[in-house]
Amino acid sequence: EIVMTQSPATLSVSPGERATLSCRASQSVSSSLAWYQQKPGQAPRLLIYGASTRATGIPARFSGSGSGTEFTLTISSLQSEDFAVYYCQQHNNWPPRWTFGQGTKVEIK
Amino acid sequence: EVQLVQSGAEVKKPGESLKISCKGSGYSFTNYWIGWVRQMPGKGLEWMGIIYPGDSDTRYSPSFQGQVTISADKSISTTYLQWSSLKASDTAMYYCARRSSGSYLSEYYLDYWGQGTLVTVSS
Numbered sequence: 001e002i003v004m005t006q007s008p009a010t011l012s013v014s015p016g017e018r019a020t021l022s023c024r025a026s027q028s029v030s031s032s033l034a035w036y037q038q039k040p041g042q043a044p045r046l047l048i049y050g051a052s053t054r055a056t057g058i059p060a061r062f063s064g065s066g067s068g069t070e071f072t073l074t075i076s077s078l079q080s081e082d083f084a085v086y087y088c089q090q091h092n093n094w095p096p097r098w099t100f101g102q103g104t105k106v107e108i109k
Numbered sequence: 110e111v112q113l114v115q116s117g118a119e120v121k122k123p124g125e126s127l128k129i130s131c132k133g134s135g136y137s138f139t140n141y142w143i144g145w146v147r148q149m150p151g152k153g154l155e156w157m158g159i160i161y162p163g164d165s166d167t168r169y170s171p172s173f174q175g176q177v178t179i180s181a182d183k184s185i186s187t188t189y190l191q192w193s194s195l196k197a198s199d200t201a202m203y204y205c206a207r208r209s210s211g212s213y214l215s216e217y218y219l220d221y222w223g224q225g226t227l228v229t230v231s232s
Contacts, residue, residue, distance in 0.1 A: 001171075034218040036154075043204055043225050044146075044154065049218040087154055091217040095168045096144075098217075100154040 002026050002090050006101035012109040019075040021104045023088035028068045032092035035064055035073045038103075039084045047086075048073065075106070083108055111135040113143075113205050113223035120229045121195050128191035129226045131205030138186040139163040142208035144219060145179060145190050149201045159208065160188055195230045202227050 003026040013019045023033070031051040036044040046055040048064035051071055061076040075082055088101040116130040131143060144159035158169040162181040169179070181188045190203060203226050206219035 030215065032215045032217065036219075043222040044206075044219075045222070046218060046220050049209070049220075050215050055220065089154070089156075089218070092214050094214060094217070096156065096159055096217070097170065098156040100156065102153045 001097060002029060002092070002099050004088055004090055004099050004101035006086075006088055006104045008104060009102070010105045010107060012107050013078050014109045015080060016077050017109075019078055019082075019106055021073040021075075021086055021106070023066075023071040023073070023101050025069045025071075025090055029090040029092035031067045032090055033064075033066070033071050034089045034091065035062075036087045036089065037082075037084045038087065044087065078106070080108075082106065111207070111221045113207060113221055115203075115205060115223040115226045118227040118229070120231070122232055123195055123197055123230055125195050125230075126191070126193050127195055127228065128189050129203060129228065130187050130189050131223050132185070132187045133162075133207070134186060136207075139183050141210060143181070143188045144206050144208055145177075145188075146204045146206060146219075147173075147201045148204065148225075154204075157190070157203075162186075162188060195228075197230050197232075199228060200230045 005024045007022045033051045035048040038044045052064045063074045085103045085105045112134045114132045145157040147155045157173045160167045160179045162183045178191045205223040207221045209220040
């Protein structure tokens, strides 16, 4: 099983500041990496796919980078609505043995 | 508009059976895989399995193989997740999600999600 490790577990950021979230895979997943945002009481929402492509309707302040085993989600200037938990997910296999990271909570500093 | 609408919250006793549903609309239901994801209270997301409603081809995570059954009824654009004998440890929120179209592994992300079904198992 490919293990996805996210860091940090919690990130305290002030509105308007930049947030950088990391996701590491235990083996290469190429660019088959997605990021999801989950707010309390809501379902996850797709933010980034293919490691760096924003999903439809996602603001440009969200960007993804990386390939292989190291990935980054950057939120350039945090807005109040961005405080949430963020998950990475690898989908680099079929039949699917997809795995998620444990999540990074972005909270207000 | 693509929508996945899940059935309502359930409260069950250990040993009981349960079937929850996920109805798709706004797209060609039979042409997209639908997956299920578990989220235990206060925890992260866990991949359970996926079904192709067009022919009911189903794949399970090894962690959930034999523990749940995923099925579909394409005539009513609905997929199901069922348990034959619930345990307290099945208490969780369950989400269905659509796998995006595409032929390459890099395109196999989950693009639309249902609102979730909360399952509580308690004596």
